[in-house]
Amino acid sequence: MEGGLRLKEAIASRILILDGAMGTMIQQLDLTEADFGGPQYDGCNEYLVHTKPKAIRAIHDAYLDAGADIISTDTFGGTPLVLAEYGLEDQAEQLNQTAAELARKVADAVSTPEWPRFVAGSMGPTTKSLSVTGGATFDELAESYRVQVRGLLRGGVDVLLLETSQDMLNVKAASEGIRQAFADLALSVPVIISGTIEPMGTTLGGQNIEAFYLSVEHLHPLAVGLNCATGPEFMRDHIRTLSGLAESGVSCYPNAGLPDENGHYHETPAAFATKVADFAKAGWLNLAGGCCGTTPDHIRALRQALGGIAPRTLPPAHTHAVSGLEPVYLEDDNRPVLVGERTNVIGSRKFRKLIAAKDYETAAEVARAQVRSGAQVVDVCLADPDSDEVADMAAFLPHVVRKVKVPFMIDSTDANVVETALKMIQGKAIINSTNLEDGEPRLARFAGLAKQYGAALVVGTIDEKGMAVTRKRKLEVALRSYDLLVHKYGIAPSDIIFDPLTFPCGTGDENYIGSARETVEGIRLLRDRLPECPTILGVSNVSFGLPPAGREVLNSVFLYECTKAGLGYAIVNAEKLERYASIPEHEKKLAERLLFETSDA
Numbered sequence: 001m002e003g004g005l006r007l008k009e010a011i012a013s014r015i016l017i018l019d020g021a022m023g024t025m026i027q028q029l030d031l032t033e034a035d036f037g038g039p040q041y042d043g044c045n046e047y048l049v050h051t052k053p054k055a056i057r058a059i060h061d062a063y064l065d066a067g068a069d070i071i072s073t074d075t076f077g078g079t080p081l082v083l084a085e086y087g088l089e090d091q092a093e094q095l096n097q098t099a100a101e102l103a104r105k106v107a108d109a110v111s112t113p114e115w116p117r118f119v120a121g122s123m124g125p126t127t128k129s130l131s132v133t134g135g136a137t138f139d140e141l142a143e144s145y146r147v148q149v150r151g152l153l154r155g156g157v158d159v160l161l162l163e164t165s166q167d168m169l170n171v172k173a174a175s176e177g178i179r180q181a182f183a184d185l186a187l188s189v190p191v192i193i194s195g196t197i198e199p200m201g202t203t204l205g206g207q208n209i210e211a212f213y214l215s216v217e218h219l220h221p222l223a224v225g226l227n228c229a230t231g232p233e234f235m236r237d238h239i240r241t242l243s244g245l246a247e248s249g250v251s252c253y254p255n256a257g258l259p260d261e262n263g264h265y266h267e268t269p270a271a272f273a274t275k276v277a278d279f280a281k282a283g284w285l286n287l288a289g290g291c292c293g294t295t296p297d298h299i300r301a302l303r304q305a306l307g308g309i310a311p312r313t314l315p316p317a318h319t320h321a322v323s324g325l326e327p328v329y330l331e332d333d334n335r336p337v338l339v340g341e342r343t344n345v346i347g348s349r350k351f352r353k354l355i356a357a358k359d360y361e362t363a364a365e366v367a368r369a370q371v372r373s374g375a376q377v378v379d380v381c382l383a384d385p386d387s388d389e390v391a392d393m394a395a396f397l398p399h400v401v402r403k404v405k406v407p408f409m410i411d412s413t414d415a416n417v418v419e420t421a422l423k424m425i426q427g428k429a430i431i432n433s434t435n436l437e438d439g440e441p442r443l444a445r446f447a448g449l450a451k452q453y454g455a456a457l458v459v460g461t462i463d464e465k466g467m468a469v470t471r472k473r474k475l476e477v478a479l480r481s482y483d484l485l486v487h488k489y490g491i492a493p494s495d496i497i498f499d500p501l502t503f504p505c506g507t508g509d510e511n512y513i514g515s516a517r518e519t520v521e522g523i524r525l526l527r528d529r530l531p532e533c534p535t536i537l538g539v540s541n542v543s544f545g546l547p548p549a550g551r552e553v554l555n556s557v558f559l560y561e562c563t564k565a566g567l568g569y570a571i572v573n574a575e576k577l578e579r580y581a582s583i584p585e586h587e588k589k590l591a592e593r594l595l596f597e598t599s600d601a
């Protein structure tokens with residue numbers, strides 16, 4: 001059986017032990033410039049597999065001897081991007097291959113059918129963070145990881161370990177590089193994603209543990225977890241939360257406590273092992289090991305402490321959720337989730353002018369104002385026919401992603417615009433929208449983007465025959481879209497958000513007479529027939545063309561009825577949302593008559 005498969009089997013049956021630190025173990029060797037191969041390579045740990053392979057082999061040996069099931073390669077900084085600091089970028093693929101071969105040989109020497117040992121290809125976060133420092137593009141980072149992965153695969157690793165991940169956009173770029181490397185070599189191995197939560201409670205990129213998990217869930221990692229930054233105590237809450245949420249394995253390999261001012265770690269093997277074993281006893285772990293400051297003694301103690309503790313079992317699947325820097329879950333008691341609609345060049349003249357003037361900072365304030373007024377998601381539409389939508393998206397998004405913590409909804413019918421946006425968003429965004437108007441190709445293209453970058457997808461009930469007005473047609477189009485998306489394109493049902501469409505009720509257009517009732521009943525029907533898929537509605541469309549004075553009341557009454565029918569998301573102007581409870585009775589009656597009288601008569 002090949003390594004990746006054996007590893008999957010092993011992690012299902014017991015808590016696997018990963019090795020401990022590599023970097024701090026190397027530090028303790030007090031190597032000289034000459035050991036690194038000369039002053040120009042001084043400090044390049046990854047070059048040691050070339051200049052001092054025995055030293056690296058001894059570290060691997062010591063961890064295997066201590067009882068590690070998995071050892072990780074000496075390739076933490078092995079992307080060409082990082083190796084370029086030493087002028088070694090052209091040797092990146094070879095160095096990764098050498099490191100993997102070395103670990104492979106050591107592991108295979110002690111591996112038995114009863115106790116197989118595995119090799120993880122270590123992949124650090126690089127020296128750039130797409131969301132924080134900049135300095136590289138998504139595509140450059142993906143390409144750099146691709147080279148590293150090719151070397152690791154050629155060297156025979158069983159699993160890739162994306163570790164110390166501080167920015168989930170970097171992880172998305174890495175996963176793109178991994179995807180390409182798998183294609184290059186026509187083989188694949190599982191991936192473990194290990195993030196780093198700083199003592200202040202978020203990743204460097206600003207995400208909390210839930211948002212971080214939701215950002216990478218689509219990659220279906222073998223395990224997801226935390227390493228580095230802190231000792232076990234600080235990880236406790238995060239690991240508990242992750243354990244209750246993750247539909248993959250959960251891993252944890254902390255530092256040996258927080259370092260002192262000299263960078264030394266003091267948590268003893270016994271104390272470290274007891275704390276990590278407490279997590280395991282609580283049923284939170286599938287994989288454990290150590291990070292900076294841990295030694296073979298820590299791993300030996302950990303192996304002993306974990307003996308006989310059962311691995312974590314999977315929690316029930318979570319409901320529909322998306323994320324920005326924080327998560328948004330859609331549950332029956334928090335509906336409708338409000339989507340702020342003012343960062344839209346078609347709907348807001350003020351916003352359009354700001355974008356046209358390239359005043360992105362002030363334009364991003366529009367999003368902030370929506371969030372202050374209660375928007376839980378921000379819709380961004382830059383489809384100005386007089387402007388370049390891709391360029392506007394690329395210029396505006398970096399400003400707004402720093403200003404609000406909520407998830408983004410990318411509102412465009414142009415796949416290039418959507419892809420540009422998804423390469424700039426750490427979280428799990430929503431794509432708004434696709435449909436079957438031109439048949440399957442557009443649906444397929446958008447489904448591909450949703451899967452690749454990890455996004456939910458709004459699907460309008462429109463097909464080749466046009467927009468669905470009646471409840472029956474809405475359901476028919478939704479069922480067909482569902483079937484294609486789930487069964488042909490592999491989209492998770494809970495990542496599909498149906499937009500049953502709403503039409504202006506006051507324009508006198510006879511096509512839309514009774515359409516408000518059809519929309520409400522369409523929502524009800526969709527909830528009954530496709531309960532895993534949320535619904536969404538651009539609520540204010542219903543009052544389009546009516547005098548401004550009455551629009552808010554009408555929108556609010558309509559929203560109230562849609563919510564009762566099961567609406568998941570409501571796209572609204574959060575600053576102008578009239579509270580239903582505060583609308584006088586007679587005004588409600590009037591609005592209800594205008595909305596529903598024709599079809600109810």
Ligand code: HCS
Nearest residue numbers: 021022023076164228
């Ligand atoms: N496994 C890596 C992580 C560093 S944060 C190491 O060097 O120990």
